[in-house]
Amino acid sequence: MARLTKIDSLNKAWKVAGSQTSAQQLLNGRMYLKTTGWSKVRLTDEFRDELIDMLVSQIGGHERTKLDIRIALKFRSPQHWALDRFFLSKYLKSDARISYCAGQCHTSEMKYLRNYLKMI
Numbered sequence: 001m002a003r004l005t006k007i008d009s010l011n012k013a014w015k016v017a018g019s020q021t022s023a024q025q026l027l028n029g030r031m032y033l034k035t036t037g038w039s040k041v042r043l044t045d046e047f048r049d050e051l052i053d054m055l056v057s058q059i060g061g062h063e064r065t066k067l068d069i070r071i072a073l074k075f076r077s078p079q080h081w082a083l084d085r086f087f088l089s090k091y092l093k094s095d096a097r098i099s100y101c102a103g104q105c106h107t108s109e110m111k112y113l114r115n116y117l118k119m120i
Helices: 010-017 023-028 045-059 063-075 106-119
Strands: 005-007 030-033 037-043 086-089 097-100
Touching: 005 010, 010 030, 010 086, 023 030, 023 037, 023 045, 023 086, 037 045, 045 063, 045 097, 045 106, 063 106
Parallel strands: 005 037
Antiparallel strands: 030 037, 086 097
16 A cells, blocks of 8 residues: 655655646645655645645635635545646745646636535
């Protein structure tokens, strides 16, 4: 049985996985690690809450919508193309962060994601 990697910060996720890691992979606990390929990972409760807070603030919406989104991200395993566009990134010596890579229209993409997360 493979060792389960514990992730407790974005910097740790960057260290073990590097670029092209999405928020969906982090939330679902399965990501591509530099050393072992696709592996299961475990996020600490504090880091998971921190990640969800970052995503909720970037997804936006009214307070009730943000609460629904937080619940969906925390207690379900959402599969949506827009969650795969929140990438882990790091520039030079700065801390790692999650940023959204918009397609054609950031506003409508966030609207579709909000509506999806409210309904699941």
